[in-house]
Amino acid sequence: MVLNTQDQFAPVLESLRSTAVARDQAGGHAGEAKEALRAAGLLRQAIPTDFGGDGQDWAAVFDTVRRVAEVDSALAHVLAFHHLQVATVLIYGRPEQQARWLTPTAREGLWWGNAMNPLDQRLVAEVVVGADGEGYALTGSKGFCSGTRGSTFMTLSAALPGSATPLLAVVATQQAGVRVGEDWNPIGQRQTDSGSVHFARVPVATADVLRRPGEPPQLRQSVRTCLGQLVLVHLYLGLAAGALAEARRHTLQHARPWLYAGVEKAADDPYRLQRLGEMHLQVQTAAVMTERAVQRMDALWRRGAALTPEQRRDTAVAIAEAKVLAHRASLAVGQDLFEVAGARATDAALGLDRFWRNARTHTLHDPVDYKLRRLGSWALHQEFPADFYN
């Protein structure tokens, strides 16, 4: 069953929305909310129908992510990272692996976590020879492991001394030797469980290896980065759209006209309307550019291994363009919503600052100025690298 119609999903969103302020304040693990997403069948959206999933295209998958982000961008993050690990298995995994992991994921609604961050090289793999033949043992830590807590599986990268590229593998989260830290306490995106995970001689069988250490990266694999960046884009876009929705709601329902405005309703104030026009334009523009990027993504995805460097590049450029716009929209609308909603909107019980805090936290993932530099280089030289951040 493809779950994405407004009717079916609306109660889940409304429920998330009604608890978002309290959960943002509490931080920590969002067990109940995650269960609601699982129960709604969302974990199988990106899994091919061959494995019992919904086989949705990325446009549909990310549309759900954005809608969740409009009311709770932390939960949207956890959901999107689940999809990203599913995609990782589809990109790197052999058919047997895909079937072995994704079938139960779809059938039972299992969560995936992430310990892939290649910039964090503290996790080290050691070659070991066990009863089942050669394998690896993992020792060390990984940071920013979104969604790992409460997950069944996680993807990870680990350095093997002497190898140019890291080991990529899948491990079961719930096993001896794996300890998921509860050390994620930021100013925003508080319930993403993006803390650290610690490994003490955790075994990895050859059958669970996605890419052996030293194996050269392939163009097809770099598509994972495009998906990872699209996750960010949709979270930012959802934050901006969610903040605009609150600005609209408060202007219509609660805001009062300024003493000197000369209008009877706040909704007729010329400056409020002007600001709402700016906010709308930012959200709408980011949305359209995002839609265009996702369309390129779906086309790229459908090409599978037959993708060309030009197609990969054009997709990455479109994603980068959307990302800068969505980044800015999320911060600007998160800030300006108060300008139109007015002083009463600063009541902590409403928790409307969470849009800005979530945006501010998440938009630091990679610096916007360097994204602009790349777009400038693209405009000038028609070059755009296919690296981890594009």
Add this chain to the structure above:
Amino acid sequence: MVLNTQDQFAPVLESLRSTAVARDQAGGHAGEAKEALRAAGLLRQAIPTDFGGDGQDWAAVFDTVRRVAEVDSALAHVLAFHHLQVATVLIYGRPEQQARWLTPTAREGLWWGNAMNPLDQRLVAEVVVGADGEGYALTGSKGFCSGTRGSTFMTLSAALPGSATPLLAVVATQQAGVRVGEDWNPIGQRQTDSGSVHFARVPVATADVLRRPGEPPQLRQSVRTCLGQLVLVHLYLGLAAGALAEARRHTLQHARPWLYAGVEKAADDPYRLQRLGEMHLQVQTAAVMTERAVQRMDALWRRGAALTPEQRRDTAVAIAEAKVLAHRASLAVGQDLFEVAGARATDAALGLDRFWRNARTHTLHDPVDYKLRRLGSWALHQEFPADFYN
């Protein structure tokens, strides 16, 4: 023959580009350049094939307008206004009128001018009874009559005392009683011949009336406004894209790195790349939003009289969104091109200030703040009027 392939049209564009600086400086009537556009067959682009035209959709027609605007936005304006008058005949005219006017227009390549501006109410119609029955005589003036000089026909509006809505009609430009002023001398868009036209008892036969005075406007007719706004959008977009192209050219060919930049080539300067990234993003975003608006326009146009108010509204909203972006892009890129091209780019022989001057002149057509207010009202109330400026 549909003329729009890059190959066929490129020499015309290059020729316009090579004379643009001199013509901008000279101002006045661009007889030769207009003849080149005519000779290239552009005047029949929007005319249906039934009347011998190319029957292109608006996406194709405006694509050509934008490309002309990249090198010469004044000529692009004259060309686009020709198309707008063709559309006016298609929107308001009876089938017999359409055939009578558009067939020779397509066959002989005749120019149309504009004297429609409803805000200028100095032109007055008087009911007269002549040999051919009842008709009108027109006396007075119209301003901002783009493209009228050198045209064969013009569309016009004229007030009839006592009537709520004006007379709309077509008259031949070259006739006794019509005097086209040579009084257009602005700081930008200098060769659009947007001066005044004076009328001294110019007769209008009933057969040439598009809409009688007092006749109520119809929703279908309001589509002309959408097209008129799209003309502006494409001129702005072309100006922004043209300025970016010059910024790129000069950065690659002439610019020198700043003394303290610590790079060998201007093209590697981190701040220049950042600015180029911003400029690219503005142009690209305006282009995508414009493409979306034109797609809605073409869908609306295909509906003919069956269009709905919602479809009209959604098209107008998309056009307004694109317009604000293109407006800003044209000014910003026209200004920032110098930041990246450097001090040598201020040589008057290069005439690179024409992008900003053209944008600045043309973007005053209707105030951007009021467009934002309308978008704010749309965001808040889901209302968007179908009037002359939307």
Add this chain to the structure above:
Amino acid sequence: MVLNTQDQFAPVLESLRSTAVARDQAGGHAGEAKEALRAAGLLRQAIPTDFGGDGQDWAAVFDTVRRVAEVDSALAHVLAFHHLQVATVLIYGRPEQQARWLTPTAREGLWWGNAMNPLDQRLVAEVVVGADGEGYALTGSKGFCSGTRGSTFMTLSAALPGSATPLLAVVATQQAGVRVGEDWNPIGQRQTDSGSVHFARVPVATADVLRRPGEPPQLRQSVRTCLGQLVLVHLYLGLAAGALAEARRHTLQHARPWLYAGVEKAADDPYRLQRLGEMHLQVQTAAVMTERAVQRMDALWRRGAALTPEQRRDTAVAIAEAKVLAHRASLAVGQDLFEVAGARATDAALGLDRFWRNARTHTLHDPVDYKLRRLGSWALHQEFPADFYN
């Protein structure tokens, strides 16, 4: 003893800074921190030496406020509002009243609270005749009563039915019939105790009346508004400067260069330096414009009742100019500090989002767009009203 040298005051500031994050999180009443300010002698800064105060000029008083705001803008608010009530007594009070209230305030370090807000007209005065002659009884509520909790006195305004202007008076906070609500729980400026105060037939003797209901306002009295606006300006400025100080600290101590920056230290990153340059420029400009406004304020204050409307107006214009700049600087620097400090700066333990939250909450006091409209009116017509918001 005039307490304002860096040496003496530095430990108080450092102490406030070290507890600011925890107190922001806790919200509520800042009893200990307020005691530290009192113990440092700050409550007598604005009180004339005749009454045992330090008799500092406004430049000195606000300089301290700004320095407190750099580390804790909520406490700075409470302190500044104390001074504002002292000023209120100096502006409205008769010499006998000034001596009676300000002498113990200076001697014993008593706090003043505020219940003056003229927009909130729920507090009603009733004429009563008691043993001491005619007086008033107050019933109703006031909102946004900053600093009232824990205060000894408060100033207030109350409507008298039928009177054009309200009663202004001083009442003792700690008395039967006065209930200070603990209902202030916003997203920023959390420890300002700006909740509501409820009055149940609280008596006001004639001797405690600052201005009788119906008495026309005088130009001299409008100076209180200038001081009130300067309080806001200095809080915004302190917030911006404090955020910049944190940006600097983290860039130098903790930030890491971006993967593709090609520099060894974050402090050498060209984009970080550019942003720091922008932030510095915003803070510095707001500071200079604020200093200029305070100088006009001190000149105005020294004129006493001899001030002219032009002098009042020029002071208000300078304050409005500084206010828009400081408003924008507080939001922009509070947001951009993360851009330079990097992702690790979002750790909730650092509480660096408090700068933006405090700025966002406080900058909604009066809408910046209307301030700009007034400055535009000033630029165009040389008019600037002397009302409650100028």
Add this chain to the structure above:
Amino acid sequence: MVLNTQDQFAPVLESLRSTAVARDQAGGHAGEAKEALRAAGLLRQAIPTDFGGDGQDWAAVFDTVRRVAEVDSALAHVLAFHHLQVATVLIYGRPEQQARWLTPTAREGLWWGNAMNPLDQRLVAEVVVGADGEGYALTGSKGFCSGTRGSTFMTLSAALPGSATPLLAVVATQQAGVRVGEDWNPIGQRQTDSGSVHFARVPVATADVLRRPGEPPQLRQSVRTCLGQLVLVHLYLGLAAGALAEARRHTLQHARPWLYAGVEKAADDPYRLQRLGEMHLQVQTAAVMTERAVQRMDALWRRGAALTPEQRRDTAVAIAEAKVLAHRASLAVGQDLFEVAGARATDAALGLDRFWRNARTHTLHDPVDYKLRRLGSWALHQEFPADFYN
């Protein structure tokens, strides 16, 4: 006689203003306008009274420059560069040289031109021995030689092969071997005569040498850069203020309210007032920061050779801050004046685009992004170099 009162100078300004549009269009040499400045006694403003000058401080000198720039920034540039060469003689010259050159300059009203640009190293000095002993012969060219045409003297720099620092000297403009090119034809600042000067074995006697080749620069000499930067700041500020004055004039006299504004006069339009508020704020802020920088400059100047590196640095920082603000104000106000003045203000006869063209041309002198980088470095490291561009 110190000429700087509004009354005496107003007719000169009004005369410059009335011819500015025509002269901007004509370009070339502004002989008559320069004569008017000379006749008004302006050439002696910066010359000490000992030499017969007015001995004005820099605040007064630059105030006049700014006022001229409000109506004609090209003439203001020529005037300011004259003062800069006078300062060059005061900074580098021996007392005998100062008396010899500045006395006739003050008495007869002689113009000075500039051929100092150290980045242009095409002019080469050769050691020659003549009848009067050792000297130099100059051969080659210099670019951007503002004000040289029509001047009596010029300062110049010339490279001596093998010397680390160039020869600095004064030569008479009107002599065999010197040819002043008429090759200055830019899009703005058109009448500054900033073309090239060509030298063919032009002799320089030892008595006319300001600094011998190879002589190390001294801190005191670096003050010339501060003055050069202040010239730019005042031109930008004058351009911004002049554009605002035109915006005001047109809004009050000619502008018409927008169709949907719902106001009777353009001057009451809420968005126009908002924009005017922004423009006013930009001009006012740049003006105050400039005034502060000039005050530091005058204090530095009064110190003479006793200046400290810290004082030099603090002056340069203040100038850089003012420069970024004035740079931006000149472009923004030059652009936005049309937004408030309306479409009719684009009439070429009004020439209102000259503000933007002049600003755009002149603000490319050194890149604003690198100035921001330096301010960022100042904010972070408290370092600010004393080089040619600070």
